[in-house]
Every structure is written in structure tokens, then in C-alpha cells.
Amino acid sequence: MDGCKKKRKRRLEDWKIGRLDTYPFTHPSFHSYFQSLTFVLIFMSAIAVSLTVPLAAVPEEIPPVNDNSPKTKEEQSRQILIEIDRLKMELAENLMKKKQVELENLKAMLMEENNIVTVSEVNTAEEAYERAVDEYEQAKLTLQQTELESLQDEWHITVEKTRLYESADGRELFSITLRNSSVPVKLVESSKVLGREIIISAQIDDIFVEIKEQEGYGTSGATITEPYEQRIETLKEGESVTLEFELIKENVRDVVVELTYSGREEQKNIHLKQDDPYISVVSARRYKEGDRRRLEVVLTYGALEGETEETGTNTAQEINNVYVSIKDDTESIIGYPYEPRIPTLKDGQEKTLDFELRRNVDNLTVNLKYLDKDISYKIHLEEDTRYISILSAKKFRLDNQMMVTIQLKNTSTTEAMPVNATPEEIAAANEIRGIYVSLLDVTDDTNIVKPYEEKIPVLGYNEIAELTFQLQKDVESLKVSLDYPELDEPDTRLIYLQKESALDVVNVSSLRFSQEGNLGSSVTYDLTLDRLAETENTFQLRVINLLNRLSFEFQDPETQSRQSQVKFTQEQSKRDLSLIVYLPEELDASYLDSTLEFYVAVIDEAEANELGGVNNRLDLPADRIAGIQGGIERFELIPKGVPEIEVFVPNAFQTIKIGEEVNMTATLKNIGTRDLVDIRMLVDVNTDWKYTVIPEVVGTLERNEETEIQLTLSPPVDIGVGEYQAKLNAEVTVDNRKFEARDRSITVQVESQTQMSVTTLLFGALILLMIGIVIVTVRISRR
Numbered sequence: 001m002d003g004c005k006k007k008r009k010r011r012l013e014d015w016k017i018g019r020l021d022t023y024p025f026t027h028p029s030f031h032s033y034f035q036s037l038t039f040v041l042i043f044m045s046a047i048a049v050s051l052t053v054p055l056a057a058v059p060e061e062i063p064p065v066n067d068n069s070p071k072t073k074e075e076q077s078r079q080i081l082i083e084i085d086r087l088k089m090e091l092a093e094n095l096m097k098k099k100q101v102e103l104e105n106l107k108a109m110l111m112e113e114n115n116i117v118t119v120s121e122v123n124t125a126e127e128a129y130e131r132a133v134d135e136y137e138q139a140k141l142t143l144q145q146t147e148l149e150s151l152q153d154e155w156h157i158t159v160e161k162t163r164l165y166e167s168a169d170g171r172e173l174f175s176i177t178l179r180n181s182s183v184p185v186k187l188v189e190s191s192k193v194l195g196r197e198i199i200i201s202a203q204i205d206d207i208f209v210e211i212k213e214q215e216g217y218g219t220s221g222a223t224i225t226e227p228y229e230q231r232i233e234t235l236k237e238g239e240s241v242t243l244e245f246e247l248i249k250e251n252v253r254d255v256v257v258e259l260t261y262s263g264r265e266e267q268k269n270i271h272l273k274q275d276d277p278y279i280s281v282v283s284a285r286r287y288k289e290g291d292r293r294r295l296e297v298v299l300t301y302g303a304l305e306g307e308t309e310e311t312g313t314n315t316a317q318e319i320n321n322v323y324v325s326i327k328d329d330t331e332s333i334i335g336y337p338y339e340p341r342i343p344t345l346k347d348g349q350e351k352t353l354d355f356e357l358r359r360n361v362d363n364l365t366v367n368l369k370y371l372d373k374d375i376s377y378k379i380h381l382e383e384d385t386r387y388i389s390i391l392s393a394k395k396f397r398l399d400n401q402m403m404v405t406i407q408l409k410n411t412s413t414t415e416a417m418p419v420n421a422t423p424e425e426i427a428a429a430n431e432i433r434g435i436y437v438s439l440l441d442v443t444d445d446t447n448i449v450k451p452y453e454e455k456i457p458v459l460g461y462n463e464i465a466e467l468t469f470q471l472q473k474d475v476e477s478l479k480v481s482l483d484y485p486e487l488d489e490p491d492t493r494l495i496y497l498q499k500e501s502a503l504d505v506v507n508v509s510s511l512r513f514s515q516e517g518n519l520g521s522s523v524t525y526d527l528t529l530d531r532l533a534e535t536e537n538t539f540q541l542r543v544i545n546l547l548n549r550l551s552f553e554f555q556d557p558e559t560q561s562r563q564s565q566v567k568f569t570q571e572q573s574k575r576d577l578s579l580i581v582y583l584p585e586e587l588d589a590s591y592l593d594s595t596l597e598f599y600v601a602v603i604d605e606a607e608a609n610e611l612g613g614v615n616n617r618l619d620l621p622a623d624r625i626a627g628i629q630g631g632i633e634r635f636e637l638i639p640k641g642v643p644e645i646e647v648f649v650p651n652a653f654q655t656i657k658i659g660e661e662v663n664m665t666a667t668l669k670n671i672g673t674r675d676l677v678d679i680r681m682l683v684d685v686n687t688d689w690k691y692t693v694i695p696e697v698v699g700t701l702e703r704n705e706e707t708e709i710q711l712t713l714s715p716p717v718d719i720g721v722g723e724y725q726a727k728l729n730a731e732v733t734v735d736n737r738k739f740e741a742r743d744r745s746i747t748v749q750v751e752s753q754t755q756m757s758v759t760t761l762l763f764g765a766l767i768l769l770m771i772g773i774v775i776v777t778v779r780i781s782r783r
Helices: 002-016 028-052 073-110 119-150 188-194 423-430 605-611 622-626 758-782
Strands: 157-166 172-180 204-213 229-235 240-247 254-261 264-271 279-289 292-301 318-327 341-346 350-357 363-370 373-380 388-398 401-410 432-440 454-459 464-471 477-483 491-496 506-509 514-518 522-531 537-544 551-555 565-568 574-582 596-604 631-640 645-648 653-657 662-670 676-684 690-694 697-701 706-714 722-734 737-740 744-751
Touching: 073 119, 073 188, 119 188, 157 254, 157 264, 172 204, 172 229, 172 254, 204 240, 229 240, 279 363, 279 373, 279 423, 292 318, 292 341, 292 363, 318 350, 341 350, 388 477, 388 491, 401 432, 401 454, 401 477, 432 464, 454 464, 506 596, 514 522, 522 565, 522 596, 522 631, 537 605, 565 574, 596 605, 645 722, 653 662, 662 676, 662 697, 662 744, 676 690, 697 706, 706 722
Parallel strands: 506 631, 514 631, 653 744
Antiparallel strands: 157 172, 172 240, 204 229, 204 254, 254 264, 279 292, 292 350, 318 341, 318 363, 363 373, 388 401, 401 464, 432 454, 432 477, 477 491, 506 522, 522 574, 537 565, 537 596, 551 574, 596 631, 645 662, 662 706, 676 697, 676 722, 690 706, 722 737, 722 744
16 A cells, blocks of 8 residues: 555656656547547536626626617628627637636646646646637637628718710710718627727728720620729728729710729719700809990800709810890890800800990890700899998078088999909999989978989099088978989988087078058967977077067967977977967057067077066067077068948938938948048949939048938939838948948838828727727627
């Protein structure tokens, strides 16, 4: 037994120092068996660990979400390949971890005092761990490569447009525009493995482009352009590039565009469209030369840069006989010359034409006629930039006449001109000639100024013109009418007149400043108060030198209220008042038919206190009146007596017998308030009657004076018995006006020479009737 123990101990020491040939299990057949057994154990351990360890290996990983959305066959295939490589990576990771554990255990056992592990075993375990690490890293790279290759279809190059055209030397050219329509791609699985986002740029490098003939044309697949192949070094995301080829085979309209990039090939079948000749309108600019409006049109043969594919570019080298005309909306030619001809226009050549516009329009049509076709371009011109600004409009009083001054400025914005245009050229292009200015009433557009119209021959760019008019009608606002050749209709603007005055004075005016008034009546004067300042202020009303026997009052015509002062505001700078003057019943004859002069003054409070006065009445000498600073107006009043006469007839009933005359006395009295002259007596009787009135004309009759009038009425000889009427009147003419007294009627009873009077007969009949009644009554009482 001791021998066996010694033998076993020696073998362990030999194993520790690396003498493996002395180890009992160093036989080759045993090594083979041991390796097979080790591989099986490692594989089973890896499977077991893969079922339990992955969740602990990446504790922060969010479990994949079940995606039940439908997938294409290619997408499902790519997903399976990624899943296989991901499992292989996890197995390699688990194996690496197992080898790491084994290595650490062997190293720990080697450090023990009584160990049975040799250095060779530790070295072998370390080599196995390193191989497992390499396999794990390789598995990660394989997963990334598989995921990257599965997303190759995400990179795409789009053919945006192609163009077939002819060069100036007659070669048939073909251009193609390619765009990188790819987007950056995120590698989901690789990002999880590396713990950071892995995003692959959309940039595509080394793109090779070839143009080949399509199948079915005898030489399908052959390159038909020069250069045969073109290389695009780099095409970034969203970037486009245009390549140009020369077609070396004639009459080819169907080609294959072959693209090779990123280890893949793409073929796109393209049909080439050949465009018709095309003339483009580059620009149309309206400008002015002197008094004439002109239009500059620039044409080019070929499409403009940036135009759509429908316009295209011509394939011919030149085009002949192009006719150009300028028309308005009614198809009328408004450009002169009417239809100029362009003999030849080569490819890419520009041609500038200049027309005189016979009509000022903002929209017109450029009509081109070539190759038996009419092509029209609707052109919207920039609006006419010519404009006249009204800087100010001030109303002021000059020598008791209302005036208006208007300032006008040419504020035209600069028309389309070259960048290097000089100020003189800009001013000449924007000057306005032949401007007619008139001022109109707001209500009915009548001209209310003098002169009726002013002309400004030339108003240069940024120049100011000042015009002064005399107002024929005092208004607060008016219309300014501007008319010049560039306008189809006059430009009319409603403006408010700004009031201007050196002193804060209220102008007083009256249309009926001189009037006549009868005694015992009243006279009303209209007052218009106009204050040119635009601040708020109150003014006093005063009547100067009005006869003391005459009373007065200021009245608001709207409210009928009495006024002793008037207030002006910014909103109300004009007021209308009435001055009512009351004449007494009696007035000294010296004042009648005489002109009484007095004044109305509107003054501020300070001047009113200085002048004094009682009850808005002042008595001032002429020099003091001339020195009044406020507004003042002179008025006239002519007192008139009232012409009035009356005729009195004491006995208007006269009885005469046939053959007799009527002789009677009447009284004529002046009951008016003025002396009368030449009063004519009027008698109205039957045509066959005769009359005499003495006096027939009363020469003079003073106030309250009366005179007797003798009237004789002579009836005709053959007059019959009965009543007859006559009228007595008087009339007087005063100031070319006739005044009559009230008619007085006279009744004349004509009786026969023997006939009892009707009264006597009636009286006798009444007595007889009474006697008869008495007799009858007595007899009845006796019975």
C-alpha cells in the first residue's frame, strides 16, 4: 500500500512540473476520447447557459416586441439570417464565459499547496479561452455584416430626368440626372451588441453609369454612348448629378441606364423624348422715355433654366422667321412696330426687342409666330410705379378771402432699371409730365376753386410742387383731382383741409350782412364762425355800436337757445349762429330809412375783459374797432316805418229819392309808422253811376294825421227803386310797393218821389193788425 501511495505522489509531482508523458492518461486514444467528451460537455453547457444566462448578461435590454405586421418573403428571410447570427453570437459569448470560469478555477487550484493541476493544463485552458474570445468577436462582426448586407436595398439611386438634344455642331447628345434618394439606416442588432447607436450614412461611393441599348434591337446590351462608362466618386444623401453622353448610334429612343454601386447592379429602361423648337420669353420690362411709354422684351431660343420638362429645349440649331407682336386682352396690337420679324435665332441666342406702347396696360400678351404656329405668353407687368403724394393741404385767410395751398411730391418708386443706373437716369425714368390739378366739392364734384385747374408741366423724381387756389366755397374737406397721361382715369382723393392761422382768430362772415327792418318787427342775420386753429377754446360774442333803442340776441339756429359765448373744439371748428335784432314800435323819424352801422366781434376772454361792455354790447370809436385782434364783421340795418292807412265812413247807409245825389263825408287816417305821400282815393260804383271825390289825391299825410274826404255819388236819371252798393278805398305807393286800406262799403237806398216809405207802410200795417186783434179779443170775451 505504501508503494502505491508513493507511486501516485510521484506522478502528481511529475504532472505539476509538466512531465505529461509520465501521466497515466497521456495515451493518444485517451486524448481523442477526452477531446470529444470535452466538446460535448462545452456544447451542452453553452445551451444550458444560453437558456438562463442571456437575460442576466444584458439586464437593461428591453425584450423585443412581437411584430405581427405582414412581412415580405425577402424581409422574413433577412430577419431569419440575422436571428441565426445573433444566436451564434450568444453561443460564442456563453462559451467564452465558460472558458473564462474554467481558466479562473484552474488558476486558483494551481495556487493551492496540494494541488493536482499542472501549469500545462492552465496554459491549455487559457488558449481555449482566447479562442472563445476570438470566436465571440468574430460572431459579433458576422452579425453586423449580416445585418448590413440585409439592408442593402435601402440604398437607392433615382433617375430624375433625361434629355435628348442636339449640340451646336450637330451631335446628338443625351443627359441624365441622378439623385441619391437613400436615407441613413440604423443597425438595430449591432447597436444592441456594441451598446451605442450604429447609423450607416446614406452616402454612396463609386457609382458607375453605362447607357446600353434595350433588348430587341439586334445589339441589345451594347453600350451606345461616349464615354462608354462614367464614374461618380461620391453621391451624398439627397444630392443629384447630371451626366452628359453622346449617342453614337442613330435613331435610338429606348435605352437602358445601368447603375453599378455597392456590389449591386440596377437597370432602368428609359424612353427618350425629343422636344420641339421652343422660344422663351426671358423678361418684359416697361419703362418711360420722355412722354412715351415703352416695352422691352427679351427672347431666347431654348428653354429657360429651371423650366419644366414640358417646355424642353429645341433640337434644331436655329430657327428662322420669327414674328413678334404685343397685344392687349382684346387681341388688339398695342405695340409699335406692330409685328417685327427676327430673321434668324440660333440655339441659346438672346434677342432684345423694343416697342412703343400705344396703350398703358398692366397685362399684355407677347405673341410669337414661327414654324406655322402661334404661341402666346400672358405677361403681367409691374404696376405703374408713378405716384404723386399730397404732402399738405392748408386753408388760410388772405385779405378777407379764403385760400388753399396744396403741396404735391413725386414719390414714384424706381422702375425696373439696371443696378448701375445713375441718379439722373432714375429721375428721368420716374418723372411725370403734364399733371392737371383741380379741387372739387365733396358732394357734387363741382369745381370750387379759382383758377379752376392748374398745370404742372414736369414733376421730377422726389420734387415738390406747391399750388395756391382761391376757395369759392368755404368747406372743411374737398377732393383733389390729379390727371396725367399715365392714368386711364383721374386720380381723385378726398382730403381734410388743415387750418392755418398766425393768430387764434375766429373769422366772422354773413351772407345777409345788410338788411331792412320794419318798426315793431325783428331782423335775423346769419353768422358763420370759422376758426382756423385746431385747439379747443372759448370765445365771447359782442355787438358794437348798435343803437340803444334796438335790442338783440345771439341764437343757435338748431336748438333755438340764446348764446353769449361759443366754444370750438378740434372736431368742431366751424359754427353757425343767428343774430336777431328787434326794432321798437316807435323810432325817431331821423333813423327811418337811414343806414345804421354796427359790428359783431368774436373775441377771446382776455380781449373781452380788456374791452369791457355790458350785456354783450359795446360802444367804441372807429380806432378802437380797428384795433380789435379777434374776428369782426360789419353789419347794416335800415329801419323802415310801416305804411298803413284806414278809411272811416260815419254813415255807410244813405237814402235818396230818384233824381237826388248822395253827399257824404269820409275820413282818411295814417295809422302806420311812417309819413305818407300821394295817397290816391279809390271809388268803386256801378258803371252807370258817377262820382266825385275831393281831394282825389292826398299829397301828404304824416303819422297819426287824418283828413276829410268829400264823396258825391250821382245815380243815373232812369235809375229804379232799390238798394245799390258802392266802395270807398285808398292806396299809397311806398318803395315801389302798393299798400291799400280796407274797403268801406256804402249802401244807397233809392226811393220814388210819391211812394211811402216801406217803413211807414210796415208801421201802419202793424197798428191795424194790433187793432184787429183787440176787437176780436173783446168780442170773444163778451160771448
